[in-house]
Amino acid sequence: MHEPWLDDDVTARPADPGADLRTIRALMERARSYRHLPPAAAFTAGALAVAGAGATDAILARAPIAQSLGRLGLVWGAVLVAAAAGWVLLAWRSVRREGAPFVTPLAIEILHALWPPLVGALALTAALSRAGAAELVPAVWMLGYGAGAVAAGGFARRAVRWLGVAFVLAGLAHLALAPAPAVALGATFGGFHLVFGLVLAVRPAREA
């Protein structure tokens, strides 16, 4: 079979094995890395969490944590849903700008990395609340979210994995030091996401 491509462009190209291997490695890494992480989504999540921490502070000023579980659950459930919706919307816009499909095997792998630790954190929240150990719930969510981010980081830029590591360390510190929940939640879910957004904004080229 005659292939004009073979005649024209291949025989003329000398072998540069070093350059070819570098290209192959870079492309394989890029193909395995989810690229649609808009900084605005991280800023939105961080701002929502800071607002959630403010609401937590106000709620806990009126009643102890054991009697505020319903209200705190509503606040942080709303923060989680709004932040997730923001991520989906902004990532969808980023994907559509490139004309690429939104749901890809890579995106599904990220979801599969994220959901088990989050469902685990939800189950532990219910169990700890029933057992009268609600003060441990913020640490559980830091550890669960951190574990999910570390796992998802295998399919995205390195900063995602570092975000996860930061959350896991914060969760461990929270277990050891037991700081005020509002401060801890604001500093981690708020502060960490704002810093993460900054990293995404400042170093976008490394993502691609």
Next chain:
Amino acid sequence: MPRDLSGARGADSGAGAVKPDELDRVIHEPVRLSIAAVLAARREVDYLELRSLLALTDGNLAAHAGVLERHGYVAAEKGFAGKRPRTTYRLTPAGRRAFARHVERLRVLLGEGERDRR
């Protein structure tokens, strides 16, 4: 993590046995090498995503993917995502073997080049 290229050993590789003109001409072309590298890292890749990843034009991607397809290295599957037509590509087993063999040959050539410089 991407597949470790060091594990991609071709059946007929061997130090000192490879000459530059023995490289697989179908895969050696830069665009086709790029397509093969992306497909080697993933089970399957959507046409639009592949075009975006490699910053190719429609014509360029279709032409080179077509060459890989005609040589049995790539399989294209046409379907629909909702109402929109969608084409996904994947490396065939023959394509994976050819890619692994090509990578191994490049590694052998690189080793020979470094030995020559010493």
